[in-house]
Amino acid sequence: MLATATSLVKDLLTPNSLEYLNDERGLITKEMVKESLKCGRELSRAASKRGTQLAKNGVCLDASSPALFHFFSAKLSPEARKSAEVSHELLTATKLLQMKVCSSYDITPNTFMTCLEDQDIRVTDLSYCKPYKASYIKSKYRSIDGTSNNVKHPGWGRAGAPFSRIAAPRYSDGIYAMPLAVSGRPLPNPRTLSTQLFADRPIASRTLSYMNMQWGQFVTHDLLSQAMEVNDEGGIQCCYGKGRDVLPQEWQNDKCIPICIPEDDPFYKQHGVRCINFVRSVTTPRDDCSLGYAEQMNTVTSFLDGSPLYGSDPALASKLRERSGGRLKEKTKPGSKRGFLPMADTKTCDLRNASDPCYLAGDRRVNQTPTLAVIHTLLLREHNRVADILSSLNPLWTDEKIYQEARKIVIAEIQHITYQEWLPLNFGESYLRYYRIVPSALHSRDYNPDVNPGVVGSFAAAFRSLHSVVPDSFLTCPATYHCAYMYKLSDHYFNPALVESSCESLDDIVRGILMQSSAESDPYCTREITNLLFKLNNQWGMDLVAMDIQRGRDHGLASYNDYRETCGLKRAKSFQDLTGEIPQDRINALSQIYESVDDIDLFVGGIMEKSVKGSILGPTFQCIVAEQFYRTRIGDRFFYDNGEMPHSFTPEQLKEIKKASMARLICDNTDGVSYVQRKAFEMESAHNPKYSCTDYDAIPFVDLTAWKRPILELFFVPGLSFVQRELILFWKAFQETELWIKWFSPPDLGPTSLSTNGLL
């Protein structure tokens, strides 16, 4: 197969097309493009076949290995797989063009990239990219996959879109090859950086709760997910079994970028591990289908739209629905009044007993830790609670109408909690107000259709720095608050059994993560994620920090110094120029590992910075995170507080939505968590005491009566006969007698339903 590949390249490099080189249309002619596209397609198909053949020959991951579970975090829809294939073809074509032009003209790869950009070569053949049709533009509700949010650019923010860039990439060949140091030598080993710069020093935050960290991870999963390349058989293997060594080149898939572990590694040495499996992220064609450098795919919708709950693709979204009463599917459990997440049919968990749960949700990462599964469960319950209230308020509404309205309310609550409660706490209220990131008036008119709501690739690096706030274990507390057990993260990856081990266990975990603090945001990370990530029943796991660094390189993210410039800081000419932002001892450590200040990875440099006042991040990450949350709000036509649009909430409804809080979400969706601190993302203190969930002044509730549609509307429902109207009116009158409450004894819907029932 490799032979075919070589001969194709030779074909392309034969002089028969040289006559076009001096063509006045530019350096790159149409015929050259056509030829490279043709060869690019064949070469990339050959590479994919080779990958599958390797797997068939036994080069595939061991069951129950950490690496296999790493692959369980994202799955591509058939359309996403197709886009990934096309993008390989386009990248290979770009590479072939580069080789041809550079060898013919004796120009550098960089000059070629500039010419390519100037010529702006777009592939119009529909077998590569198809334009996005705006099919949901008129809908009052968001689409599941994020399409048609933006009327002019219906593909913006969709699942499967490319990550956006705010600084030019640093692929070493300008297209897709892993970056190198300025000197041309390899960049420092990611595992060495991890052990030398990210020690395990468990420093607890004085103010922020574990819940704060957990919500952050949920928000991350709502905004983005990269997927790793797979072959037809599944995950790609890059290391020998048990991580003994890197596989020889001839057995390696071309998507492998394994992390080599130095011989003297302080942890892996004792286990004889020399290699962490790591595979490149899936890429996707650019929005304009132009030839150029690689762009990675965001497999989920980039809007903050509850996609981890509802799914980012219509097939999954449909599977998650009950198809009655607008509800999402839930599992009932004897002894518990409230539902649990439904079970996945493919087992992507590390189950120890056949009865252990393995959940299905809108996002595949749900089973990563029990505390993440708890957040999913609270939101699932919130959806069903809201749906039940809406259907009792508006008995004529169909399943579809209730589902969409409940989804709209829950998304609005997620957005409100994130923008009004979580972001200001973590990134500084005045900063966010200054940049108009958090809304202030009741309705806002800030929507700007020219702002691309897509996720910026560097935002992933900035937010990954919050891996440092992950504590090594989590606490559970019974109703007496005699909190006792500490569960090590590494004993519970991909095993959410703890969520259902008893009728009270979910409540116990919720109390625990309210009482426990998160770790400090600093360059220290627990060994639970740097040595033992996805350990399962092995003795060692993966290193998330090394993976964060390697992933930044895989995505060709510009260097820390480039981002300093993008963010308005002075570009450093020497390590010493970093003094303003990075403490001296860390500058010393950086200068001992990196050859040049221009080599520093964004993830590493950003995390080394001192925090900005009022924020948990330093200036560079603060700027990138602000940029992202600005785009996520201003570029979302359906953002919850947008006014004067056909789908806008009424002022009465919006006033209610703005009462949502993390504390109320917990109160309304647990059985026995009766006291919660008002600011659930902060630790309980004299300034932030616990209140009873029935204290509606302290922890206000969202009164859904604002969603009750007047009965008169019935007369405008087209197609209803006189008899049907009479029957409905009779039913409404019957409801008002409250007899039905006794007869049908509806489920306990919590305080909100009590107040609304009173008005029925």
Ligand code: HEM
């Ligand atoms: C126990 C807690 C957590 C675990 C086990 C975990 C694990 C992971 C893993 C395995 C990846 C993918 C690594 C890769 O292949 O490149 C990842 C990515 C990421 N994580 Fe975490 N994480 C945790 C908490 C958090 C938190 C608290 C945040 C932020 C507030 C966060 C932000 C991110 C981001 C932004 C990415 C990149 C996502 C992507 O590109 O798909 N994580 N995390």
Ligand SMILES: [Ca+2]
């Ligand atoms: Ca989303």
